[in-house]
Amino acid sequence: MSGRSELRAGVVGLGMIGGGVAVSLARSGRVPAVHDIRPDASAGLAGVPDPLGSPAEVAEAADVVMVAVVDADQAREVIGGENGLLSAARPGLTVVLLATVALPVVHELGALCARHGVGFLDCGVTPGDKAAENGMVAILGGEQATADAAMPVLDDWARKVVRCGPLGAGMATKIARNVITYGGWRTVAEAAALARAAGVDPARLAEVIDTADPEGRTLLQLLRMRGPDGALPEAVGRQIEPLMTKDLDAARDVAATLGVDVPLVEVARARARRTLELGEAPSPARSDPRGYGLEMMDEVYGPGFSASVEGGGDPFTDQTVDYLFAQVWGREGLSVRDRRLLTLGVAATVARPELIQIIANGALVNDELSPDQLREAVLHLALYTGWCKATATHAGVTAAIDAHTTPQPPTAQEHK
Incomplete structure (x- = not known):
């Protein structure tokens, strides 16, 4: 390979990213050899020469070649195809894959290059719209020696090169970064x-x-709070948990009141302890299953509901409180709203309007479901349980809605 300052660069694929990389290289004084299936692909790319006829010709003219194609199949063809880079490769050539592909494909292509004595680096890039401005971050995976040898070329088109680890580490980091991006978009959609x-x-x-x-520091605060071992300190998690759960509960309450679907909020709340690496919460039912079961009954069906069973002592009532509500309804895996919808579906199959009314009333009292959503549930269940059973479901839901929405006469205390 040539001296470090004289390394020749190549780019295969002159789309937004590859074209931008080529422009940045040319601006840096390292004019690349390029190839694209479009003969006029370099038109309008400042300082970039006309494309060569094949990836093989780029391999003959370059020491470090960036491959900026769309998918795995294109990467395989460009690197290992009949006129691919490896068909004209010589020892010392380095291939830098910029395309986002699955990790097994990275290792497959890395092994293929190794058999030809060619270095291989996986290199996620971001943000793509800054490619032509020397503005991207190169997220690098591969052997340190290979990365060091290619660094002068990488530095000429990247704002910063971050080596993340061995082969595949760059791609994994890029994919993880994309999860933050698109997961953040879903969060923004629900918030909006x-x-x-x-x-x-x-x-x-x-x-x-x-x-x-x-500067968006809050988004990455969870990463920055981790200790030297990469784990979130337990004391930090315990400090954050009450605020996190309170705020997420508030979001769920607002969403229920306004009839907004917020599945990400539901997941974030259900998995709050996992997010903070605190493990499963100790169940209060272990120390006082009866008290916790009664509390859970009131949470499910509204304040005061548990009074109807407080005096009971028969085995069925005991298991209803101590097991059904304390051990099942009280688990974190599903929200109360989720469990209510499941229970509503089962109750619809037995065509008992009085049971349906109790379940629907709990949903209304807790602002989990609006009257319109309950009516929609009746229609949905009718197709699965049959129209006759749905008639009973409709009767129970209607009774609950009427009881919940009918103005109540003022009490004697309110007259005072």
Whole structure:
């Protein structure tokens, strides 16, 4: 391979990323040899020469070749195909894969290059729209010696090169970064829906976030709080948990009141302890199953519901309180709303309107389901349980809605 300052660069694939990499290399004084299936692909790319006829020709003209194709099949063809890079490779050539592919494909291509005496690096990149401005981060995986040898070329098109570990580490880091991006988008979508339902312009939400957290530090705070061993200190998790669960409960309450679907909030709440690496919460039912079961009954069906069984002492009542409510309804795996919908579906199969009314009333009291959502549930269940049974379900739901929405006469105390 040539001296470090004289390394020749190549780029295969001149789309937004590959074309941007080629422009940045040319601007840095390291004009690359390029190839693209479009003969005119370099037109409009400042300083980038006309494409060569094949990846093999790029391999003959370059020491470090960036492969910026769309998918795994294209990567296989460009690297190992009939006129691919390896068909003209010489010892010392380094292939840098910029395409996002599955980890097994990374190892497959790395092994193929190794058999030809060619170095291989997997290199996720972000943000793609900054490629032509020397503005991307190169997220690198591969052997240290291979990375060091290619570094002068990488530095000429990347704002920063972050070596994450051995082969596959760059791709894994890029994929994890994408999870944060798209998971964050889902979070934003739910938050914006809540804001809109409450009559708030989502632009005001964006203004608050931009002003309070202009560098986005809150998004990555969980990563930065980890200790040297990579784990979140237990003391930190325990400090955060009460605030996290309180705020997520508030979000669920608002969503239920406004009729907004927030599945990500539900998951975040159900898995709060896992997020904070605290493990499963000790069940209060272990120390006082009866007391916890009675509390859970009130949480499920509304304040005071447990009074109807407090005096009971028969085995069935005991198991209903101590096991059904304390041990099952009280588990974290599903929310109360989730369990209520499951129970509503089962109750619909026995066509008992009085049972349906109890279940539906709990949903209304807890603001988990609106009257319209309950009516929609009746229609959905009718197709699965049969129209006759759904008639009983409709009767129970209607009775619960009527009881919940009918204005109650003022009490004597309220007259005073």
